[in-house]
Amino acid sequence: MLAAFPHAIPLEGLIGGLMIGVAAALMLLGLGRIAGVSGLAARATGIADSGAPRGIAVAFVVGLPLGALIISAITGGIETRFPPSIIPLIIGGLLVGYGTRLGSGCTSGHGVCGMSRLSPRSLIATAIFMASGFVTVALMRAGGVL
Template sequence: MIPAFPNAIPVEGFVGGLLIGLAAAIMLLGLGRIAGVSGLAARATGIADTGAPRNVAIAFVLGLPLGAFLISRALGTVQVSFPDTIWPLIIGGLLVGYGTRLGSGCTSGHGVCGLSRLSPRSMVATAMFMASGFVTVGLLRAGDWL
């Protein structure tokens, strides 16, 4: 246990990070494509006409909840919590979707794949993701919403 972070699970986080990196490497080396979830989701749903082959995008997107389900079955129940109403999730999802289209990618595409390729555009995008997150948490804490 890490004293400053009593709920931290560093081994699980490390293994998860390795698996994300492995998936990104397989996509890049095997298909020559970036494993950005927003692009793969757009391709899987037919919103985008370019990118990974559609069957690959569908398999990747379906694998996300399937992988979480398999881990929960193997390691036990995963505790999650949701707001009392669905509206924050809908609004947040729409804002994230708009932002990923506006920024030409998401945190996985820019933050994992782009940074590992030393892409200047991804460095700027990831810095903006992080800064936005810091400001959002600061505002929520200042307003006593957290």
């Protein structure tokens, strides 16, 4: 089906996506909250004053590396190919941190939770950050830094 894209892992993607969706559904139906990682991370660290109770935010954020560790242990290790230089990590991190606070969400809050809610605000945000990501990587490719 995806012979044209030999690097794709559609089945793992779909199953992992279902896991992410069930996790977000658990936050929504269990705690009445959006599983938005940028907002919960800002709340867990105290950078944001309002939002989920601190304990809930900390528990969710601590779960993220824990879950990755469990999958890594079960499957014998997962691939994490980071940029070879620290510079894109620093610039990227600063932009992601500032941008997700200004725009009130990231791939999880606006993307997974907001789009499935058909929230106009989140549909617009997701369309913009996707477009911005496509353009940024295209410019990196054109500039020879990818």
